[in-house]
Amino acid sequence: MVPASDLDDHLIHPMKVPLIDLSLLSQDSHSRDIVIKQIQQGCQNSGIFQVIHHGIPKSVIDEALEVNRSFFDMPEAMKKDLLDNGAAGDLFCPVKLINFASGAPGNNQLLQRDLLRLHANPLEEVVEFWPKNPADYKEKMGRYTKKVRKLGSEMFEAIMESLNLSAKNYLKEDFENGFHALVANCYRSNPNSSNIKIGAPAHSDHSIITILLQSSPGLQILDMADGIWKSDPEIEGSLQVFVGDHLEVLSNGIYKSVMHRAIPISTKEDRISIASFHSFGMDMIVEPAQELIDGDEDSPKRYNGCCARDIMTHIASGKTNRLIDVDMNL
Numbered sequence: 001m002v003p004a005s006d007l008d009d010h011l012i013h014p015m016k017v018p019l020i021d022l023s024l025l026s027q028d029s030h031s032r033d034i035v036i037k038q039i040q041q042g043c044q045n046s047g048i049f050q051v052i053h054h055g056i057p058k059s060v061i062d063e064a065l066e067v068n069r070s071f072f073d074m075p076e077a078m079k080k081d082l083l084d085n086g087a088a089g090d091l092f093c094p095v096k097l098i099n100f101a102s103g104a105p106g107n108n109q110l111l112q113r114d115l116l117r118l119h120a121n122p123l124e125e126v127v128e129f130w131p132k133n134p135a136d137y138k139e140k141m142g143r144y145t146k147k148v149r150k151l152g153s154e155m156f157e158a159i160m161e162s163l164n165l166s167a168k169n170y171l172k173e174d175f176e177n178g179f180h181a182l183v184a185n186c187y188r189s190n191p192n193s194s195n196i197k198i199g200a201p202a203h204s205d206h207s208i209i210t211i212l213l214q215s216s217p218g219l220q221i222l223d224m225a226d227g228i229w230k231s232d233p234e235i236e237g238s239l240q241v242f243v244g245d246h247l248e249v250l251s252n253g254i255y256k257s258v259m260h261r262a263i264p265i266s267t268k269e270d271r272i273s274i275a276s277f278h279s280f281g282m283d284m285i286v287e288p289a290q291e292l293i294d295g296d297e298d299s300p301k302r303y304n305g306c307c308a309r310d311i312m313t314h315i316a317s318g319k320t321n322r323l324i325d326v327d328m329n330l
């Protein structure tokens with residue numbers, strides 16, 4: 001278990017995170033090889049990398065952030081029907097608004113944010129459950145969702161290639177038909193009580209990969225090399241790609257899911273982030289890839305198989321913020 005460290009009492013240094021120009025992926029094979037190598041290093045060394053020239057237009061990004069800001073700014077009464085009522089089954093409900101108050105296990109400080117979770121695949125079937133207000137919510141968030149889904153598929157393909165798992169579109173169809181959810185987070189700049197600490201507690205994501213968009217800085221990453229929390233460097237127009245728990249399992253631990261948290265830097269505006277979680281189907285058992293296990297002592301099978309539903313249920317139970325620390329290791 002990762003120790004919870006001070007949240008604000010010490011200086012946080014920036015983390016060295018690879019910055020990858022994705023326009024090179026579709027150029028000549030030499031450029032593609034360089035990018036695949038950068039992705040491999042990012043997944044292996046930090047569990048996160050940043051991408052630019054990712055194919056999502058700035059206008060689509062700006063509109064997605066703006067329409068979520070407008071959503072969170074609406075009077076509470078207009079959001080009431082989407083509010084979480086605390087029932088266990090809610091985890092798998094297509095749309096849920098949560099006024100969040102939780103602490104990382106072992107950490108007494110409360111960290112709070114508002115969070116709107118939207119299921120996104122198949123989009124045509126779930127979009128009807130998305131918020132009706134603001135009136136352009138579905139249109140703007142739908143546009144971002146389609147673009148980020150396409151980027152997710154490209155990233156998956158490249159990551160499988162970086163693991164030498166590219167043969168026959170390795171698991172591509174399962175990924176594209178898999179579970180896709182977006183979470184819009186709102187970190188209030190003026191919480192209504194001084195006892196409240198604003199942020200998201202330390203956790204790793206259950207996904208294969210997560211793609212994060214942020215309106216302002218605040219993301220922190222646990223550096224696997226030295227166990228120190230560091231800030232995510234601010235790069236204009238970049239998106240952050242995280243290794244999730246299920247990629248750790250699939251890669252048999254070659255890649256490690258990244259522990260992260262959000263402690264927004266105080267600004268006049270609320271901080272908005274949109275996390276896009278890309279996974280296989282909710283009930284698909286994910287095992288370490290056979291190709292990465294060779295039976296000898298160097299690379300034995302390191303994880304038990306499990307499905308996204310199990311991971312999400314386990315995390316929601318509050319017992320852990322990272323399932324693979326608990327019971328997925330063999």
Ligand SMILES: O=C(O)CCC(=O)C(=O)O
Nearest residue numbers: 183185200219262273275
């Ligand atoms: O807001 C952020 O920067 C991080 C959010 C996050 O980690 C999540 O929604 O899983």
Ligand SMILES: [Fe+2]
Nearest residue numbers: 204205260275
């Ligand atoms: Fe996260």
